[in-house]
Amino acid sequence: MSVRLGGLSRWSLALLFPVALFLAAMMPTGDVLIQIAAIVLVLGLPLGLMRRRPIAALVIVVISAAVVVPAVHQQFSGRVLLIPLLVLADIVVGNVAAKTPRWQSVTAAVATAVAQMLLAALDNPNGLTTLYVIEILGVVTAWVIGNSVRQRRLYAAAQRTEAEDRAVQAERLRIARELHDMIAHSIGVIAVQAGMGRRVIDTQPAEARNALANIEETSRDTAAALRRMLGTLRRNDLEAGPVTRDPAPGLDDLESLIARTEQAGLKVFLRRSREQAQLPPDIDLSAFRIVQEAMTNVIRHAATDRCDVVIEQGQQMLTIEVTDAGRGVTGHGDHGYGISGMRERVSLLGGDFSAGPRDSGGFRVYARIPMPGEGA
Structure with a gap:
C-alpha cells in the first residue's frame, strides 16, 4: 500500500x-x-x-x-x-x-x-x-x-554475471573432481576384488569370502560418502539450522586409504617427512586426492603389486611422489580425467605437476605445492 x-x-x-x-x-x-x-x-x-x-x-x-x-x-x-x-x-x-x-x-x-x-x-x-x-x-x-x-x-x-558463471563453473569442476577421485578409487578396488574372488571362488572359498567382504565394505563407504555429498548439494539456504559438512579427507587419512588399497592387492610403501604440521584444508584435501588417484591408476593400469608414496613437507613446499615399477603406462590410453584432475588441483594451488613413464621402468606422479605465505 x-x-x-x-x-x-x-x-x-x-x-x-x-x-x-x-x-x-x-x-x-x-x-x-x-x-x-x-x-x-x-x-x-x-x-x-x-x-x-x-x-x-x-x-x-x-x-x-x-x-x-x-x-x-x-x-x-x-x-x-x-x-x-x-x-x-x-x-x-x-x-x-x-x-x-x-x-x-x-x-x-x-x-x-x-x-x-x-x-x-x-x-x-x-x-x-x-x-x-x-x-x-x-x-x-x-x-x-x-x-x-x-x-x-x-x-x-x-x-x-561473468563472475557468477565462473564461480558456478569452478564449483562444478570441484564437485566433478571429488566425485571422480572418490568413485574411481572405490570402483578400482571393487573391480580388483571381484576379479580375484571370481578366480578363487572354487579353489579358495575363504579368500573369495574375504574379497566379497572387502567389496561390501568399500561399497558401503562409497555409498555413504556419496549420500553425504549429495545431501550437502541438495541442502538450500531456507532450511533451518546451520549447514553441517563432513570434514574433508587429508593426509592424516592416508593410513585408512592405504589399508583399503592393500585389500585390492596393491602393497603401498609410505614414507613421510618428520614435519607434519597442520596443512591448510585446500592443500590437505588436494594432497590426499592426488595420492588416492595415483594409487587408483596403479591398481587399474600398472599391472604391479607395489607402489611407493613419498611425501615431503617443508616450510616452503609440499612434495608428493608416487612411483611404481609396472608397465609405465598409468593413465595413458585411458579416456578418464585422473591425470588432468590432478594437474588441475596442483595448478589451482600454484604448484607444478608432472606424470609420465620413468626411464628405469614404471610410472611416476610428482607434485610440488607451495605453502601459503611462502615463495615456491
Missing part, C-alpha cells in the same frame, strides 16, 4: 507541475527573488518520476514548457523561466539516457532539442544560431553523460 501511495503522490506532483509552474510565473513581480525562488521550487515537482518513469518525466517537462512559456514569455518571469526549464529538460534527458535503451534515449534527446529550439525562437527570434548551438550542445552533453552511466551499469552487470 505504501508503495502505491508513493507512486500516486509522485504522479500527482508531476501532473500538477504545469499548473504550479504557471502560477509561480504569474506571481506579482514586486519581489523578483521570491518569484524566482518559487519557480526553482516548482521545477522539482516532476523529479520524483525520474527514477521509475524517466520517459514520462521528460514528456511532462517538455509539454509543460511548451504550454507555459508561450503564455508568459512576454513577462520578466517568462524570460527567467526559460533557462531553468532548458536545464531541467537536459537533466531529464541524461536520466533517460542512463535508464532506457539507446534508441529510446536518442529519440527523446532529438525531440527535446527540437522543442527547446522552438521555445527559443518564440522567446527571441533574433540571434538564434548561437542559442541553438548552446541548446544542442546541452542536450548532447546530457545524453552522453547519461549514456556513459548506462554503459558502466551494463558493464558492471555483465562483470557480475
Whole structure:
C-alpha cells in the first residue's frame, strides 16, 4: 500500500507541475527573488518520476514548457523561466539516457532539442544560431553523460554475471573432481576384488569370502560418502539450522586409504617427512586426492603389486611422489580425467605437476605445492 501511495503522490506532483509552474510565473513581480525562488521550487515537482518513469518525466517537462512559456514569455518571469526549464529538460534527458535503451534515449534527446529550439525562437527570434548551438550542445552533453552511466551499469552487470558463471563453473569442476577421485578409487578396488574372488571362488572359498567382504565394505563407504555429498548439494539456504559438512579427507587419512588399497592387492610403501604440521584444508584435501588417484591408476593400469608414496613437507613446499615399477603406462590410453584432475588441483594451488613413464621402468606422479605465505 505504501508503495502505491508513493507512486500516486509522485504522479500527482508531476501532473500538477504545469499548473504550479504557471502560477509561480504569474506571481506579482514586486519581489523578483521570491518569484524566482518559487519557480526553482516548482521545477522539482516532476523529479520524483525520474527514477521509475524517466520517459514520462521528460514528456511532462517538455509539454509543460511548451504550454507555459508561450503564455508568459512576454513577462520578466517568462524570460527567467526559460533557462531553468532548458536545464531541467537536459537533466531529464541524461536520466533517460542512463535508464532506457539507446534508441529510446536518442529519440527523446532529438525531440527535446527540437522543442527547446522552438521555445527559443518564440522567446527571441533574433540571434538564434548561437542559442541553438548552446541548446544542442546541452542536450548532447546530457545524453552522453547519461549514456556513459548506462554503459558502466551494463558493464558492471555483465562483470557480475561473468563472475557468477565462473564461480558456478569452478564449483562444478570441484564437485566433478571429488566425485571422480572418490568413485574411481572405490570402483578400482571393487573391480580388483571381484576379479580375484571370481578366480578363487572354487579353489579358495575363504579368500573369495574375504574379497566379497572387502567389496561390501568399500561399497558401503562409497555409498555413504556419496549420500553425504549429495545431501550437502541438495541442502538450500531456507532450511533451518546451520549447514553441517563432513570434514574433508587429508593426509592424516592416508593410513585408512592405504589399508583399503592393500585389500585390492596393491602393497603401498609410505614414507613421510618428520614435519607434519597442520596443512591448510585446500592443500590437505588436494594432497590426499592426488595420492588416492595415483594409487587408483596403479591398481587399474600398472599391472604391479607395489607402489611407493613419498611425501615431503617443508616450510616452503609440499612434495608428493608416487612411483611404481609396472608397465609405465598409468593413465595413458585411458579416456578418464585422473591425470588432468590432478594437474588441475596442483595448478589451482600454484604448484607444478608432472606424470609420465620413468626411464628405469614404471610410472611416476610428482607434485610440488607451495605453502601459503611462502615463495615456491
